[in-house]
Amino acid sequence: MEQLSQIETFLSLHQQRSEVKHAIPGIHRSRLDHQPRGLGKLHPAVQQTLNDFLFQPALEIRQRPSHSFRSHLVDVGFLLAGSAIGSRDRRNLDLCAESIEFLHLGSLIVDDIQDGSEVRRSGKALHCLLGTPHALGIGNWLYFYAMRILSNLDLSETQRNVLYEVYVETVELAHYGQIMDLCIKVDRVPYSQIDTLSQECIRYKTGSIVMLALMLGALAGGADDEKIQAVEELGYALGVYLQRMNDLGNCLGSFDPEKKWEDLVNWKPTFIWGFVAREYGGAAVQQLIQAVRELPNEAAWQAWLDKRDLFDEAKAMAEQDFEQSLQTFRDTTQMSWNDLRPLAQLKERIQKAYG
Template identity: 25%
Template sequence: MDVMEILKAYAEEIDVVIDDSLSKLEPESLYESSEYLIKAGGKKFRPALTLLSCQAVGGKPEKALKAAAAIELTHTFSLIHDDIMDNDDTRRGKPAVHKVWGEPLAILAGDSLFAKSFELLSQSAEDNIAYERVVDALQVLTNSCINICEGQALDMAFEDTFNVTKDEYMNMIYKKTGDLITASTTIGAIMGGASSNEIQALRTYGKQIGLAFQIQDDYIDLTGDESIGKPVGSDLVEGKKTLMVVYALEKANKEDHDRLVELLEANDESIIPEAMEILEKYGAINYARSKAYDCVIESKQALSILPDSDAKDALFKLADFVFTRKS
């Protein structure tokens, strides 16, 4: 199967679990606003990683279904709150939740998804998962939610400075984006009854593709097309401190450094071509691509201790997909 077939194979089962959980929400407006983004689409990349990680260590995927659904609910909660904080108008090609229902109900929808994710994960005990494993998985998800908040706060703090280092950037994207992907693979391994070495291997795999995922997002912003629902170069217009910007600012001479700062502060689409020229002059775009590629290679190497299986092969394909995707 190709990557999209792999993701589609799990999406329907996950959606059934999610809909069953959210259908209990009242009033109707809270239910509708909570399920809105989930019904809008999404690749279900993170929950697929959970199920595949479970299978890769010899577990049955149905044992990890509630955990996979919990991961997707956590991801969706973070998107709803991100859109409110960033005042974004759209998500997945549709009006953002807060644009349809208003900010107060959107906040409640995000909060409901957050709570439901823990409810679902705790209910894994009903599927004959050992209590100790459920507790371990809950701890992983708890830590991930804390990191998501810290990562978002760091990202916001970076808006007011141009003195961000590469290490600071990598720490921020790991917390904001990478850690939930790490949690996806780690929890899947736990639910599958993995050994400590197997859990660590899948944790490393998740961390590295999580880092690559965000770097690739930044790359797509500069090199993609507007059919993905986001104007090309919008990160530059918004003055975001992506890895490419951080690298260019570090390497540039004073004149180019100061000019790039001036451009990023302009908040105007007209700056995109000149800003791109500076990034290309210092090899910033190639550096980011190389960094993402190195992360993907490291993620694959981490899987070497796992036995050969279709699930392991699928994890390899998903690692490549992170690097090659266009949206």
């Protein structure tokens, strides 16, 4: 009996979706009857090695509890295209969802290495389990694996070309954001740059991936150019909103309490710094810098907070900015509020997850 490629075997393990329970059997088979070009027929020992040291570690962290916001965004993007989901579409959407989740997973693995984070999804970060070189190899592979999944989509050549272009551009932009996130230290940049750098870092690092998730669904739904452009801007806005909620939750310790203040003490250009610079001014920024330097002793941090309604005011700004973007999208597309209900429900999930 001919052995299946281990890559094909690995793909077949991901047919279920956390958000969508009715995936079609055999979803990943359409263009993976053969191994990737250039591999040739894999020796059983090679298959076993890849299974033990590449596929299984990736699968283990993929199956840990997660919000799966990005895979759900694919379905929302399709609905924003104004199409009804058929069996062909369901298969395409499940493939897109798997792709975006693995792309995101790869970014998390690399991000944990770069930040020195020890925890991911209620377990040890992969580099803590396997070592940095090994984990880095898996994280990098997932960027390409996510693209390979998209090769199975049943789309026209034009749709496929646009999709690949968006994917590659998104990964490029996300790396810009990651470099900014790693290298910008808020306590070392001019006050006048803090707000801009914080906003652009969030837009590139997180906004681009959320945008891609919505765009994959809209492209699979056959959205026209005008709708695609509107979905792109809405995707960035939703990604910025998600990251802002994440940044607020990190300071509150409302999720992943072991990561509380991680972004603050690493001086990352987060929403908190941008908001304080924009709304409270340079003196407040300097006071916050001094308070953060004393963490985890939180006396100065708490004293700084007691003088301001930071979290409620920052959350209100995030809400207002996203609602404005949503209204712009609605004005452009003439979609009803009822049509946008799935997006509103997803936004509520984000609020609950990070609140």
